[in-house]
Amino acid sequence: MAKISVNDLFFHYNKGTPVLKNINLKLNNSSTAIIGQNGAGKTTLVKLLKSLLKPIAGNIYINELNTKEHSAASLASEIGLVFQNPSDQIFNNNVLEEVKFGPLNLDYDKAKAEELAVESIQRVGMEDMIDENPYDLSLSERKLVTIASILAMDPEIIIFDEPTIGQDYENIKLIKNIIKNEVKDGKLVLTINHDMDFVAELFDRIIVMNRGEVLADGPAEKVFSKRKILEKAHLEPPSVQKLSNDLGIEKTFLTKKDFINYFNSL
Amino acid sequence: MSKVIIKNLSYQYPLGDENALEDISLKINKGDFLGIVGPNKAGKSTLCKSLVGLVPHFYNGDFSGEILIDDLNTKNHSISQISLKVGLVFQNPFNQISGAKLTVYDEVAFGLENIGLPREKMIERIDYYLKLMDIYDQRASNPFEISGGQMQRLAIASIMAREPDVFVLDEPTSQLDPQGSKEVFNAIHKLSQKDLTVIIVSQKMERLAKYTDNILLLNQGRVIDYDKKEKIFARDDLEELGVRPPIYTEIARKMNLKNDKSYYPINRKKLTDLVVKKYGQNFSK
Numbered sequence: 001m002a003k004i005s006v007n008d009l010f011f012h013y014n015k016g017t018p019v020l021k022n023i024n025l026k027l028n029n030s031s032t033a034i035i036g037q038n039g040a041g042k043t044t045l046v047k048l049l050k051s052l053l054k055p056i057a058g059n060i061y062i063n064e065l066n067t068k069e070h071s072a073a074s075l076a077s078e079i080g081l082v083f084q085n086p087s088d089q090i091f092n093n094n095v096l097e098e099v100k101f102g103p104l105n106l107d108y109d110k111a112k113a114e115e116l117a118v119e120s121i122q123r124v125g126m127e128d129m130i131d132e133n134p135y136d137l138s139l140s141e142r143k144l145v146t147i148a149s150i151l152a153m154d155p156e157i158i159i160f161d162e163p164t165i166g167q168d169y170e171n172i173k174l175i176k177n178i179i180k181n182e183v184k185d186g187k188l189v190l191t192i193n194h195d196m197d198f199v200a201e202l203f204d205r206i207i208v209m210n211r212g213e214v215l216a217d218g219p220a221e222k223v224f225s226k227r228k229i230l231e232k233a234h235l236e237p238p239s240v241q242k243l244s245n246d247l248g249i250e251k252t253f254l255t256k257k258d259f260i261n262y263f264n265s266l
Numbered sequence: 267m268s269k270v271i272i273k274n275l276s277y278q279y280p281l282g283d284e285n286a287l288e289d290i291s292l293k294i295n296k297g298d299f300l301g302i303v304g305p306n307k308a309g310k311s312t313l314c315k316s317l318v319g320l321v322p323h324f325y326n327g328d329f330s331g332e333i334l335i336d337d338l339n340t341k342n343h344s345i346s347q348i349s350l351k352v353g354l355v356f357q358n359p360f361n362q363i364s365g366a367k368l369t370v371y372d373e374v375a376f377g378l379e380n381i382g383l384p385r386e387k388m389i390e391r392i393d394y395y396l397k398l399m400d401i402y403d404q405r406a407s408n409p410f411e412i413s414g415g416q417m418q419r420l421a422i423a424s425i426m427a428r429e430p431d432v433f434v435l436d437e438p439t440s441q442l443d444p445q446g447s448k449e450v451f452n453a454i455h456k457l458s459q460k461d462l463t464v465i466i467v468s469q470k471m472e473r474l475a476k477y478t479d480n481i482l483l484l485n486q487g488r489v490i491d492y493d494k495k496e497k498i499f500a501r502d503d504l505e506e507l508g509v510r511p512p513i514y515t516e517i518a519r520k521m522n523l524k525n526d527k528s529y530y531p532i533n534r535k536k537l538t539d540l541v542v543k544k545y546g547q548n549f550s551k
Contacts, residue, residue: 037443037445038413038414038415038442038443038446039413084414085414087360138306139357139358140306141306165440165441166357166437166440166469167469168304168305168306168469168508168509169305169469169505169508169509169510170305170306170508171306172510194442194443194444196444197513234443234445235444236444239472239513239514239534240513240517242534243514243517243534243537243538246534246535246538247538247541247542256513256516256517256520259517260517260520260521263521263541263545264521266545
């Protein structure tokens with residue numbers, strides 16, 4: 001059984017302007033990145049997965065639960081979504097309370113909820129800011145708070161919508177490690193990301209979306225070798241792939257390391 | 267002649283426990299395209315805010331030293347006076363949009379009404395900058411009902427339309443996809459060819475490497491280095507200072523590929539040339 005199953009999905013906000021058209025996907029444990037231009041329908045799709053929106057036609061199953069029959073709150077232990085804009089997610093006036101809110105709603109007792117919250121806050125390196133008001137924090141810190149909030153609920157499926165926006169070098173390393181650890185723990189990790197280098201380094205499976213449709217879906221090295229499809233979706237390949245294209249090497253490189261190793265082995 | 271002169275600038279926010287900026291001194295020439303890099307808390311945004319006078323006039327706090335824009339000392343002038351010369355685009359477009367206007371078009375007009383431009387001139391400018399930022403088709407939309415990327419472009423167009431001499435942008439492309447980000451950098455670059463002085467904060471090192479002239483490297487409120495971009499990106503301690511070098515520079519460093527001036531290349535073209543030079547055409551294809 002697939003962790004996520006999307007069958008013949010259609011969606012629009014306003015009649016006559018379709019946002020998602022006939023999406024069919026099965027997602028299991030491979031870490032997956034959804035890429036595509038602004039307006040391709042990526043964020044709408046993950047909001048549907050999270051049951052914040054309901055399909056106009058078709059069905060979405062999260063661990064065999066139909067999102068039409070289950071609210072976002074009731075699916076909280078199955079699937080967690082870190083929003084692109086942290087202000088859409090944060091509503092408490094204290095970091096600890098904010099992060100504790102999820103586990104409390106999953107019916108953990110107060111002590112356990114606090115333990116989970118503190119642990120997650122430590123994972124995002126914010127233990128010094130545990131008593132701060134999230135609105136006094138910078139945008140990048142608020143984003144880390146939202147990541148901690150989702151980690152504290154320990155969902156089986158975790159979606160990061162643009163986790164690296166506005167983050168500096170150190171924080172990007174931290175987020176990479178969090179994602180790697182979640183994958184290692186057997187979670188299904190999904191991301192929406194515009195940074196192709198980040199995607200190529202961390203994610204096994206790539207779904208290319210364009211104007212509400214899935215244009216390509218497969219292993220990263222396969223998808224990133226399809227130049228025409230990337231062009232059609234107005235996407236650029238990862239930096240190292242551009243480099244190897246320029247050099248005329250007919251091999252797909254996903255990371256700096258791949259590229260450097262190739263030359264070292266000559 | 268220098269456009270911007272910063273002398274011994276130190277600043278602490280009212281509730282801060284340490285200086286956000288610490289003894290900053292530098293000069294920026296007219297027409298320069300300057301990139302500011304540094305980790306969180308380096309003082310990048312605070313420096314941007316001080317260039318337009320928000321620091322200290324809006325935020326108060328302890329301010330010492332001075333900033334001169336031409337002969338205008340920001341300490342002695344109001345934000346509205348400074349904003350005739352300096353435009354600032356914030357990181358989060360939500361903070362920029364006035365909320366007072368119902369259409370994208372009127373939002374850009376709003377900023378121009380205050381400078382008392384004749385009507386025809388205003389229309390000309392609004393059209394020009396909406397087109398330049400590729401949001402002309404959305405001109406009748408509500409500023410809060412367009413996408414994050416479009417909102418960011420609107421914020422940039424609104425400030426650009428005022429045609430400041432110095433244009434300060436704090437992570438202006440964070441919400442944009444690569445295509446959108448490229449278009450914005452191209453547009454800014456185009457304007458910088460016409461004497462506009464551009465100061466931009468960004469984590470997008472590859473774009474900074476492509477478009478800027480100089481880089482200012484900040485860490486914990488201090489100037490660590492301020493030089494030609496090739497020199498800054500060639501520093502061996504960038505990562506320790508919390509800054510990722512452009513990916514092509516990183517690769518070059520690991521492959522020990524330097525150019526004649528013994529700098530690592532900072533863009534793809536230059537790296538490609540060095541790879542070909544070292545390995546010939548012999549690598550298997």
